[in-house]
Amino acid sequence: MTTQKTKVRFAPSPTGRIHVGNVRTAILTWLYARATGGTFLLRLDDTDVERSKEEHAQALMADLRWLGVEWDEFARQRDRMDRYAQAIERLKADGRLYACYETPEELSLKRKTLLQRGLPPIYDRAALALTDAQKSAYEKQGRRPHWRFKLEHKTIAWNDLIRGPVAFEGKDMSDPVLIREDGSPLYHICSVIDDLDYGITHIIRGEDHVSNTAAHIQMFEALGGDIPVCAHLPLISDAEGGKLSKRLGSLSVGELRDDEGLQPMAIINLMARLGTSLPIEAYTHPAPLIESFDFGTFSRSTPKFDPEELVRLNAKILHQTDYSEILPALKDLGLEDVSEEFWLAVRPNLSRLREIRDWWSVAKGPVTPEIAGEDTAFIAAAHDCLPPAPWTEETWGTWIAEVKNRTDRKGKTLFMPLRKALTGMEHGPELNVLLPLIGPDKVSERLQAK
RNA sequence: GUCCCCUUCGUCUAGCGGUUAGGACAUCGCCCUUUCACGGCGGCAACACGGGUUCGAGUCCCGUAGGGGACGCCA
Numbered sequence: 434m435t436t437q438k439t440k441v442r443f444a445p446s447p448t449g450r451i452h453v454g455n456v457r458t459a460i461l462t463w464l465y466a467r468a469t470g471g472t473f474l475l476r477l478d479d480t481d482v483e484r485s486k487e488e489h490a491q492a493l494m495a496d497l498r499w500l501g502v503e504w505d506e507f508a509r510q511r512d513r514m515d516r517y518a519q520a521i522e523r524l525k526a527d528g529r530l531y532a533c534y535e536t537p538e539e540l541s542l543k544r545k546t547l548l549q550r551g552l553p554p555i556y557d558r559a560a561l562a563l564t565d566a567q568k569s570a571y572e573k574q575g576r577r578p579h580w581r582f583k584l585e586h587k588t589i590a591w592n593d594l595i596r597g598p599v600a601f602e603g604k605d606m607s608d609p610v611l612i613r614e615d616g617s618p619l620y621h622i623c624s625v626i627d628d629l630d631y632g633i634t635h636i637i638r639g640e641d642h643v644s645n646t647a648a649h650i651q652m653f654e655a656l657g658g659d660i661p662v663c664a665h666l667p668l669i670s671d672a673e674g675g676k677l678s679k680r681l682g683s684l685s686v687g688e689l690r691d692d693e694g695l696q697p698m699a700i701i702n703l704m705a706r707l708g709t710s711l712p713i714e715a716y717t718h719p720a721p722l723i724e725s726f727d728f729g730t731f732s733r734s735t736p737k738f739d740p741e742e743l744v745r746l747n748a749k750i751l752h753q754t755d756y757s758e759i760l761p762a763l764k765d766l767g768l769e770d771v772s773e774e775f776w777l778a779v780r781p782n783l784s785r786l787r788e789i790r791d792w793w794s795v796a797k798g799p800v801t802p803e804i805a806g807e808d809t810a811f812i813a814a815a816h817d818c819l820p821p822a823p824w825t826e827e828t829w830g831t832w833i834a835e836v837k838n839r840t841d842r843k844g845k846t847l848f849m850p851l852r853k854a855l856t857g858m859e860h861g862p863e864l865n866v867l868l869p870l871i872g873p874d875k876v877s878e879r880l881q882a883k
Numbered sequence: 884g885u886c887c888c889c890u891u892c893g894u895c896u897a898g899c900g901g902u903u904a905g906g907a908c909a910u911c912g913c914c915c916u917u918u919c920a921c922g923g924c925g926g927c928a929a930c931a932c933g934g935g936u937u938c939g940a941g942u943c944c945c946g947u948a949g950g951g952g953a954c955g956c957c958a
Contacts (some may be wrong), residue, residue: 446958481957544954553885554954558898579956596888605886606954613956620958640888644953667889668951710896712907732896734889735951742894745908752921781921833917848917860919 439471441635443504444624446480447489450685451496453738454639454669457704461666461726462637463502464705464719468726474631475504479511480623492789496686500697501719505633508631510623517618521611521624524582529655530611532578533560534571556581556607574749580612582652584623589647594664594728596640601647609648622701625649628665631656640665664728667708669738684740693740694785696754699747708736717758748784761788768793778866795856802882803853812854817879822873829865855879 445451445458451459466473475497488829490509497504510517524530535543544554560581563571571578590600611622611637628636636646643665653660689695698717706713706724709730716722751759756773763771766787779792794800818835820828837847852864855876861867868876 444958448958484957491918533956535956540956548884551884555885566935581956599887601887610956615956618957619956624958639952641952642958643887645958670951699898706907707895711908713895714907730896734896734897739894742908743886748920782919837917845916852918858919860916862920863916864918 437634439466439469439634440632441466441471441637442474442476442628442631442633444476444627444638445493446478446481446485447493448481448484449488449489450687451493452685453689453700453704455771456496456500456686456700457669457707458638458666459497459502460500460701461702463504464723464726465635465637465664465717465728466505467723471634472505473503474506474508474633476507476631477509477511478620478624479509479622480618482511485511489716496690499690500686500701506631506866508627509809510627511628513623514618516630517623517626520623521580521618524611524622524655525580527655529583531561531583531608532563532568532612533581534568534576534578535560536576553605554607555605558608571867577614577616579610579614581608581650582655584608584648591646591650591651591660591663593643594635594662594666595731596643596665596733598673599643599646599665601644603647603651606644606648621645621648622652625652625656628661629653629656633661634705635664636661637664637666639668641668647684666731667733667735669707670735671737689743693743694787695743695747696750696786698750699743702746703738703742703744706731707738708734713742713744713746715753717750717753717755722757744784751783751786752781759786763789766790768837772870774866778870779839782860782862788828792862795858795861796867798875800855800857800875800879802855802879803808803854804882805850808850808854811840811842811850812880815851816877817874819877819880824869824873826865829868832868854882 441462443462445455445459463473465471475494477485477490477493478793479490483615521530540556543557547554561583568578584603584606586602586604587599588602590598593599609619609621611619613619627633646663646665650660661705686700690697691699698715698719701719701722702716703713705719705726709732711725711730714721756776759776763769763776763786766789768789769792771789775793779789782792783789815832817834818832818839820831820835833848833851836851837843840847848864852861853859855864855871871879
């Protein structure tokens, strides 16, 4: 065995915002690259000029960067058309590509007929029997050919990192179209040529590609290259068990960030471990995920994706995030002068970062103190025994003891009116840490509110 | 329609012929806390169904049901 350096790629089509299903593949591919000390290539598969849009390409890269999924190399297929043409010529010369003249309508009819007879809709290779005379007759009618790759009718087998031994029969598959009628190359051949040229050692993608892989293997062989190791990930499904579609399937990284207000690590943690035998944990850094990454831990069944899990993870991540690490995100929220004390005080009460704004206004105001009619005398008494500045975390204890002495209250009737007067809420961070953060002036002011 | 894959607590899963069926998350209870949250400690909870094979089946075989995937001049 050679000690070949791992090289993997994530190859999305920039046809829309990247969503949960896709980003999982990106994250796992990236983790594998980092786990093996290999290279991660981001390749835009933008051969479909109709659907591929530059704005989607830009948004995709922004989303990946936000997640911290950094790529080492970058390529896009639209820049490589000359190279594809060259490889295609070789396949034609080798007789692996053959010209077909059926129209899309004719092909669709053929498929429908086969289906009705209970047969698999496999292309019948009629074009292979075309004589030169028939071909030129088609050409004279103005028809241009599309080209199919002639699969060898033999067993195609590989050892999948996730699925184990996989085998397909060439005869059970349709010869894939590699070149459109307009002469443009299709995904299959572009992908194979790129994987070859860029030295991809491992192909990691969804299991919706398994039968493609069978065809691709023959293309790798036809082009005389090494066949990368394959890992086909089970697709994730809806919480209801159905296919990941509609609302969830379209749940994009952008929405998770902008609408849901989630931390990138919430998504990384869930996607890295969902469907594996390793526990889903709330790490604040990807390092433990990289260290523990192992295709052997992946199940072959389709796991269910529950967005609520992201929120739970998000909360746990926040509870553990250090002040220095949250600072940039706080700046983005427009909270420049949050102190470390404040962060540590409110951190356990956050499930989304933006909720910190609520606690920030509790500390800085304005707050609408809540003082019930029957509590006015009590609050006034409490105000009278406020300890002198400076205030520390001990102040609350000192104060409340004094209030207890001077009034006949205890338990909930003792502290709850104070909490409501000071914060306007019945819940929140502990008052011993909150009190010095609000400060003597505002505390006094709020206790005297009408 | 044909082919392929999958099915263990609510969820993600361990298990690879003999287990009190293990863990994590969720949930519930207790502790901590003069609130909520955080944290700590415990509890509840599962082998889709039906046939085989075997002394013995969650584990092997066949079937049924359910779910997913593939069968494009999309990727």
